[in-house]
Amino acid sequence: MNTVDELWETLFDREMTASERRVMENIARCSNGDESTLIASAVTVHCLYSTLIMDPDSPVRLTAKVGKVLAELEAHTARMTRLVDKATSITGCLKDDALETHKALAAAEDFARWQRNNRVTVFERNKAPDASEYSVSLDIVRIFCAACVASSIFGGLIAFGIGLMVIGGH
Structure with a gap:
């Protein structure tokens, strides 16, 4: 398990989806492992995915x-x-x-x-x-x-x- 997976499970008590994992791994590479950037990015990615992708009434759906x-x-x-x-x-x-x-x-x-x-x-x-x-x-x-x-x-x-x-x- 890497830092991104541990951070995600600590913050949201669930595993990442494949698309969330890809985004977070790209952010981790760009931020050089800065934990504050990863936390802010994880919250942002979680909010965006839960409102745009997971919600049945989202604009995307x-x-x-x-x-x-x-x-x-x-x-x-x-x-x-x-x-x-x-x-x-x-x-x-x-x-x-x-x-x-x-x-x-x-x-x-x-x-x-x-x-x-x-x-x-x-x-x-x-x-x-x-x-x-x-x-x-x-x-x-x-x-x-x-x-x-x-x-x-x-x-x-x-x-x-x-x-x-x-x-x-x-």
């Missing part, structure tokens, strides 16, 4: 905790960025579906106008022409358009719901 929380926050931010990208993609698909539905409705309206202006008469072979006149009614076209609109809205709601589940589930 709090800094480590803050660093860990910042790393977790960065991971959550990256995850949210991926989810926002996914939601943006889904929203773009919904927009494309809405545009296609709008084009289909416009085509159906054009067809209905053409049908109204150009009634087509269909004759069957074995029937008389006056009894076999068929044409597409404007009501049928309206029902078809309403069904297209309803199905596109329903499909859009389902896709939006799936998008919300994807965003909320991860």
Whole structure:
């Protein structure tokens, strides 16, 4: 046992930790064994280590905790960025579906106008022409358009719901 170990046990009734020993040995070398310098240094090292290293609420440990929380926050931010990208993609698909539905409705309206202006008469072979006149009614076209609109809205709601589940589930 050397002078630094004896001094430490006399002052604090415990053994030094490895890091405390390294600091005290360096101080002993620099002070050429001056006992008053060693005592003052031992008290200073003990106070610093007990407040900065050993105490769970020390600034050193709090800094480590803050660093860990910042790393977790960065991971959550990256995850949210991926989810926002996914939601943006889904929203773009919904927009494309809405545009296609709008084009289909416009085509159906054009067809209905053409049908109204150009009634087509269909004759069957074995029937008389006056009894076999068929044409597409404007009501049928309206029902078809309403069904297209309803199905596109329903499909859009389902896709939006799936998008919300994807965003909320991860």
